Amino acid sequence: MLRDDEAQTAPAERPQEPPLPESDGRGSGRAAQGEVELLHWTELRGIPRREALVEDLLDSTALSVLYGPPGTCKTFFAIDLSRCLADGTPWRGRRVRRCAVLYVVAEGGRGFVDRLEAMRLHHCVPEDIPLFVSVNPINLRSPENDGGHVSALIEKAKALPLEPGLELGLVVIDTLSRAMAGGNENGAEDMGAFVMQMDRIRAETGAHVMLVHHSGKDEAKGARGHSLLRAAADTELSISGTQPIVSVRSEKQRDHRTGETFAFKTVEVPLPPDESGRVRGSLALAECEAVGQVTARRPKLSPQTSIALSILQNEIDRSGEILPATDRTPRNVKGISLSLWRTACGTHGLVAADNSKDKSEALRKAFKRAFQTLQDKEIIGFHNDRVWLAR
The missing domain is CATH 3.40.50.300 (P-loop containing nucleotide triphosphate hydrolases)
Structure with a gap:
């Protein structure tokens, strides 16, 4: 068994597959190859669990x-x-x-x-x-x-x-x-x-x-x-x-x-x-x-919405701050500004387009769709230009 004071550093002996315990006159519990050994179920209690x-x-x-x-x-x-x-x-x-x-x-x-x-x-x-x-x-x-x-x-x-x-x-x-x-x-x-x-x-x-x-x-x-x-x-x-x-x-x-x-x-x-x-x-x-x-609790999302969510997750982890609690903002939640998220989506390739004008318009539409989907599914929260992970 692992012990709190030694499991993180001390080596343990390699676990071996243990032999079955001996039974009371009903067999040795160590059947030779090709033989069949029958045990009462209570005799299995003696078999150690895997480490x-x-x-x-x-x-x-x-x-x-x-x-x-x-x-x-x-x-x-x-x-x-x-x-x-x-x-x-x-x-x-x-x-x-x-x-x-x-x-x-x-x-x-x-x-x-x-x-x-x-x-x-x-x-x-x-x-x-x-x-x-x-x-x-x-x-x-x-x-x-x-x-x-x-x-x-x-x-x-x-x-x-x-x-x-x-x-x-x-x-x-x-x-x-x-x-x-x-x-x-x-x-x-x-x-x-x-x-x-x-x-x-x-x-x-x-x-x-x-x-x-x-x-x-x-x-x-x-x-x-x-x-x-x-x-x-x-x-x-x-x-x-x-x-x-x-x-x-x-x-x-x-x-x-x-x-x-x-x-x-x-x-x-x-x-x-x-x-x-x-x-x-x-x-x-x-x-x-x-x-x-x-x-663990998220519904299935489209690939583009999943990318937008991953970018949000990364930005919150990298530069998010605890938001002031309000009647719509939970306590002790980290978030970022909506503009920071939108900019990061452009930087990290939420959309791809050769023409800068086309890319700007494509990004605007894709970000709007992703934002609306994540808000509708209550995956993100939004208030006072701040966005956070709701679940």
Whole structure:
């Protein structure tokens, strides 16, 4: 169990799948392979629960799927979570079990280095955190005699140079599609084989496996591919939104509460010039707690209205001030002027037009529509030229 005085920093032993308890003359509770063991239900009380990896979100030795459409910062989220676990830093105020992390970069290659550098610089993370990366093309679907790399990955994972007492706790596969190495995501046979290989990794390393994946054509139907992936997952996290604000929602939990939403904002991080002197940059994620509380209860919006709302959220977070309470303005609410929001929408591309006159008129109409929609749905409040998030 996590303890308040040690869970954030002290390493814990790797949780092992416990044997079933012995029964009173009805069997040992440890059936040999190929045998069937029957127990009275009360005997299951002796089986320990999985240890928490992230309090009330992810468990050790479990399987999770993080999915979303392109451009929603899936990899940035997985990097940020990996940072917290490797550094022993609380995640969104929740206790974590400090552990080593193995990140399998099957997609994104060279650009991944810049993302790690941005994370390190923005969060002031030491370079020696136990975060290890695989950047080679990898096949985690096929058996070894058919070009698969699961056994090799497990062998390398077990041989990681870790400090005494520290265990491998998280393996990130980014992305599932690339790691399937041409397998059919929609086919039960290929997806079933892939899930079985993930089970092997979990069983033989004792680590939680997180799969970074894409949503389907209909985002409302969840992750792309055969439904047995969702059935096998202990946790499903969806990620959505338009930069600079993205939200992560707990869609499925086998043993925890679902429906929680966590919001993040992207932060631009300048990087040192490369060998040719070219200035580089990347992004890091930062918490955006107030927006996270709002996002969970919002109705579906059009893409343009969602962009306008995201811009408002970012401007309030960046420069909002507590508004004077009135009969129409709640107490202790942060807001900005309507003109500031309108200007930010023009700056951040609410509309696109080649002609400046056309763009000005298009912006005026688009902003008016978005403002009216958000006010009608009671997502924003407005009074005395000040606008704020109402829910």
